[in-house]
Amino acid sequence: MAMTAQITAPSFAAKNMTRIHIERAVLTVLAAASGVAVLTTIGIVLSVLYESLLFFSEVPFWHFLFGTTWAPTGNPPSFGILPLLGGTLLITVIAIVVAGPLGLFSAIYLAEYATPKVRAVAKPLLEMLAGIPTVVLGFFAALTVAPLIRSLGTSAGLDVASESALAAGLVMGMMIVPLISSLSDDIINAVPQSLRDGSYAMGATKSETVKKVVLPAALPGIVSAFILAISRAIGETMIVVMAAGLAANLTFNPFAAVTTVTVQIATLLVGDQEFDSAKTLSAFALGLVLFCVTLALNYVALRTVRKYREQYE
Amino acid sequence: MNDMTVKTIYTPEPPRALQAKPPKITAQDVNVYYGDKHAIKGLSITIPDKAVSAFIGPSGCGKSTFLRCINRMNDTIAGCRVTGKITVDGYDIHDRDLDVVQLRARVGMVFQKPNPFPKSIFENVAYGPRIHGLSKDKTDLERIVVESLKKAGLFEEVKDRLAAPGTGLSGGQQQRLCIARAIAVNPEIILMDEPCSALDPIATARIEELIHELKQNYCIVIVTHSMQQAARVSDLTAFFHLGNLIEVGDTDVMFTSPQDKKTQDYITGRFG
Amino acid sequence: MNNASLIKKRYAAERRFRAFGFGAIVVTAAFLAFLLFDLVSKAIPAIIVNEAMLSIQVDPELVDKANPVAGDYLGMTKKALAQHFPDMSSRADRKALNGLLSAGAADVLQSRVLADPSLIGQSITVPVALNSNADLFLRGMDDGQLSDKQKELLGAMTEKGLIIKGFAWNFLLNGDSREPELAGIKGALIGSVFTILVTLSLALPLGVAAALYLEEFAVKNWITDAIEININNLAAVPSIIFGLLGLAVFLNVFGIPRSTPLVGGLVLSLLVLPTIIIASRAAIKSVPPSIKEAALGVGASHVQAVFHHVLPLAVPGILTGTILGVARALGETAPLLMIGMIAFIVDVPHGLTDAATVLPVQVYLWSDLPEAAFQSRTAAAIILLLIVLFAFNALAIYLRKRFERRW
Known part of the structure; x- marks a missing residue:
């Protein structure tokens, strides 16, 4: 054979050390990059926790957690978080009452009923709504929706504040519709077709199949979608900063003005900050509460969704 | 009609099963299209009542597609079009006045993969009677559920855990649960789409036994990949190939002396 | 069989259910339509404005040919306007008349003369900006800031054909201002560009590197x-929390200058990093393993196989995800409030460490101002922001369609 010994076989023992060193360095860089996300979380926890501890050295923890008056600039100042939690809760409830049915029903319609043409129009519309910055929605809430609700309410003989919780909650609800809708749409589509077939073969109508088979099967996923939506509503800032106002009222009247945790954080930290005063530090304590609550909600929701997906894979 | 249409051979002509039993389902010149694909080509057949008819043939031959025509499950597939006439008890199932929901209540179906709803065993069986309003009260509903489970031969195994989730049963039990679910609405016809393909031999034997019992009261149509199964359970066998119905005949005759060359090749295992 | 009334009821329920579903989509679409319509109709007054078209004598007495920048262009403009009303001679009358003009009324005149000094001594016709109260009045909205005399004067100017509608170049070319008719978006726009550049140059490499590691190499x-x-x-932490991080760590610990695109971009890059990592991982995952295996099969190392074959094929997906992440950063407001990007800044920023603001924060700032004219400026800024965002999204959709691959 004339071809033999044209190529000398490389020795398996002789490693290309340069390449191995370079690749090891590349891997180290890549691993470090994935650590940045972890560092971010640690940074958030440490910075928020540190300033919060400074705050709690001045204001007792129990006063903060169970106080019913929020007046950081009062004399003497008072840092009771309950009115803020109440306001956040009120607006979140309004938002979910608006977004829940709208988001879920539009997801059901898109997943089960819509023709491809309707989907091709409706999906981009929802994505468009999802892409609108919240500062824009806040402007709309404050300058268009709030006056509208006020004049409607006044003509119905109601006493409506110019910065009513209802206006902020309504617009926040519309902001959340795409979130609930797209998450639920995915979840509903993940329900195996065989379950639907089983139901249709029994002579069930489409809505019976959706209500009695598809939705119960998708329930864990849909609940998680709602939890994520709640977490999003609690953490939303601009809509409430612009439309909900600063009055720390502990009320469940949707026509009254309330304030939220995020509004107070933003207000306390815009302008002059004094890191030695309880007023500025209280924003970090509020941030700690916000971070813990949303993290807990997100964690539960994401874990449930993950389990749900594994079930049908 | 269609130049691709193949004339169906009867073995014998006419088959004994069709003489002995009244016809339940008839199909005349049925064509099915999935978009551009011509899945069933001018098929005509008569299926007897209170007997088991088996559809056999290689994958993609159209046997499952035709099965899904009988309870109009193909309606749920986008882009699927059915022409021709199919009757149940002489009534055209594509008639404009016919309610597909009621058709499916009369024509039950069992699927290839067991698909119990993610609910309790009881709720799985009670689903049909509930939506169709078949029970007068709670005790009546319980009676229907127990009876259906008994008919499906599952009751003894699950009587102590009717509230347990249906998805927790073994594969064979799940499939019998699906059969119980189908018979709970008191259908006249049960369509079975390869009901044993996902089951082990012991569970398969159990289902076959059940099919044998059920044929006293129901018209059963079964699609199967297994020639042995068709030979064991069916009275009438229909052989499909590439969307054509090649040969229909009494099972015993067809498996011993098929007329068509393709049927012969398939039965003797030369392709499939 | 079944009784007919039950069937009827079941079908009624079916129709109702379907109608609810469709209704939900209609309500959402109607909200979106109402929102956009409301914004556009509010924005129009800021984009198309009333101006006075005046023939102005460029007086050599008032402009020094050697140093044309220092000329008294506003004086010339006032004089030209006064010529149309010869009987308005008292001090009060003059004040009323001049009060109709914007502080930037002579801007166009000045730029024409600076561009072509030979105009000095000649007479030219230029558009002259009116002040926002006058502009509003000409649209039929009286904000109560004009005297009766001034309203009469505006009527007379309209009759004389001096008033024209013009495109408000001010809005695109100016920085921020206390005068609504002079306030422009340029500063915020440039600020946004700088901020997003910082965000992109940090988040994209970090995000892709992290995604590669987690998807391909990590045990x-x-x-x-x-x-x-x-x-x-x-990815689901509220954005305002990132603002707290920026304030406590980047400003207080690292001492990065406040209000700058640098710190804004840093905060936003951390904010969008999870989004980019998640999108990049999905893109990397969608490359079939057979391609990597083919490379490994010819003796490439794992790192080589990934960088030569997997990563290039994942690029369109990564870019799509990155663009959507950047679009989100571009519309983000809350965290930037915490790190001082909210100041009133007239100058257009020239670098990463100049004080700056960004488009959404500008929207927030203007929305808070009491003047009615700022409302339309806000809406116009929003329209600009939305156009930019939709352009980004359209680009992402185009990329997805163009490079969509079915394996």
Whole structure:
């Protein structure tokens, strides 16, 4: 054979050390990059926790957690978080009452009923709504929706504040519709077709199949979608900063003005900050509460969704 | 009609099963299209009542597609079009006045993969009677559920855990649960789409036994990949190939002396 | 069989259910339509404005040919306007008349003369900006800031054909201002560009590197599991929390200058990093393993196989995800409020460490101002912001369609 010994076989023992060193360095860089996300979380926890501890050295923890008056600039100042939690809760409830049915029903319609043409129009519309910055929605809430609700309410003989919780909650609800809708749409589509077939073969109508088979099967996923939506509503800032106002009222009247945790954080930290005063530090304590609550909600929701997906894979 | 249409051979002509039993389902010149694909080509057949008819043939031959025509499950597939006439008890199932929901209540179906709803065993069986309003009260509903489970031969195994989730049963039990679910609405016809393909031999034997019992009261149509199964359970066998119905005949005759060359090749295992 | 009334009821329920579903979509679409319509109709007054078209004598007495920048252009403009009303001679009358003009009334005149000094001594016809109260009045909205005399004067100017409608170049070419008719978006726009550049140049490489590591190289163990959970949760942390991080760490600990695109971009890059990692991982995952295996089969190392074959094929997906992440950063407001990007800044920023603001924060700032004219400026800024965002999204959709691959 004339071809033999044209190529000398490389020795398996002789490693290309340069390449191995370079690749090891590349891997180290890549691993470090994935650590940045972890560092971010640690940074958030440490910075928020540190300033919060400074705050709690001045204001007792129990006063903060169970106080019913929020007046950081009062004399003497008072840092009771309950009115803020109440306001956040009120607006979140309004938002979910608006977004829940709208988001879920539009997801059901898109997943089960819509023709491809309707989907091709409706999906981009929802994505468009999802892409609108919240500062824009806040402007709309404050300058268009709030006056509208006020004049409607006044003509119905109601006493409506110019910065009513209802206006902020309504617009926040519309902001959340795409979130609930797209998450639920995915979840509903993940329900195996065989379950639907089983139901249709029994002579069930489409809505019976959706209500009695598809939705119960998708329930864990849909609940998680709602939890994520709640977490999003609690953490939303601009809509409430612009439309909900600063009055720390502990009320469940949707026509009254309330304030939220995020509004107070933003207000306390815009302008002059004094890191030695309880007023500025209280924003970090509020941030700690916000971070813990949303993290807990997100964690539960994401874990449930993950389990749900594994079930049908 | 269609130049691709193949004339169906009867073995014998006419088959004994069709003489002995009244016809339940008839199909005349049925064509099915999935978009551009011509899945069933001018098929005509008569299926007897209170007997088991088996559809056999290689994958993609159209046997499952035709099965899904009988309870109009193909309606749920986008882009699927059915022409021709199919009757149940002489009534055209594509008639404009016919309610597909009621058709499916009369024509039950069992699927290839067991698909119990993610609910309790009881709720799985009670689903049909509930939506169709078949029970007068709670005790009546319980009676229907127990009876259906008994008919499906599952009751003894699950009587102590009717509230347990249906998805927790073994594969064979799940499939019998699906059969119980189908018979709970008191259908006249049960369509079975390869009901044993996902089951082990012991569970398969159990289902076959059940099919044998059920044929006293129901018209059963079964699609199967297994020639042995068709030979064991069916009275009438229909052989499909590439969307054509090649040969229909009494099972015993067809498996011993098929007329068509393709049927012969398939039965003797030369392709499939 | 079944009784007919039950069937009827079941079908009624079916129709009702379907109608609810369709209704939900209609309500959402109607909200979106109402929102956009409301914004556009509010924005129009800021984009198309009333101006006075005046023939102005460029008086050599008032402009020094050697140093044309220092000329008294406003004086010339006032004089030209007064010529149309010869009987308005008292001090009060003059004041009323001049009060109709914007502080920037002579801007166009000045730029024409600066561009062509030979105009000095000649007479030219230029558009002259009116002040926002006058502009509003000409649209039929009286904000109560004009005297009766001034309203009469505006009527007379309209009759004389001096008033024209013009495109408000001010809005695109100026920085911020206390005068609504002079306030422009340029500063915020440039600020946004700088900020996004910082965000992109940090988040894209970090995000892709992290995604490559987690998807291709990381050993599956509790640490990578924790990193993954951490990333997913970080993506859902409220944006305002990132503002707190920026304030406490970047400003207070690292001492990065406040209000700058640098710190804004840093904060936003951390904010969008999880989004980019998640999108990049999905893109990398969608490349079939057979391609990598083919490379490994001819003797490439794992790193070579990934960088030569997997990464290039994942680029369109990564870009799509990155563009959507950047679009989100571009519309983000809350965290930037915490790090001082909210100041009133007239100058257009020239670098990463100049004080600046960004488009959405500008929207927030203007929305808070009492003047009615700022409302339309806000709406116009929003329209600009939305156009930019929709352009980004359209680009992402185009990329997805163009490079969509079915394996």
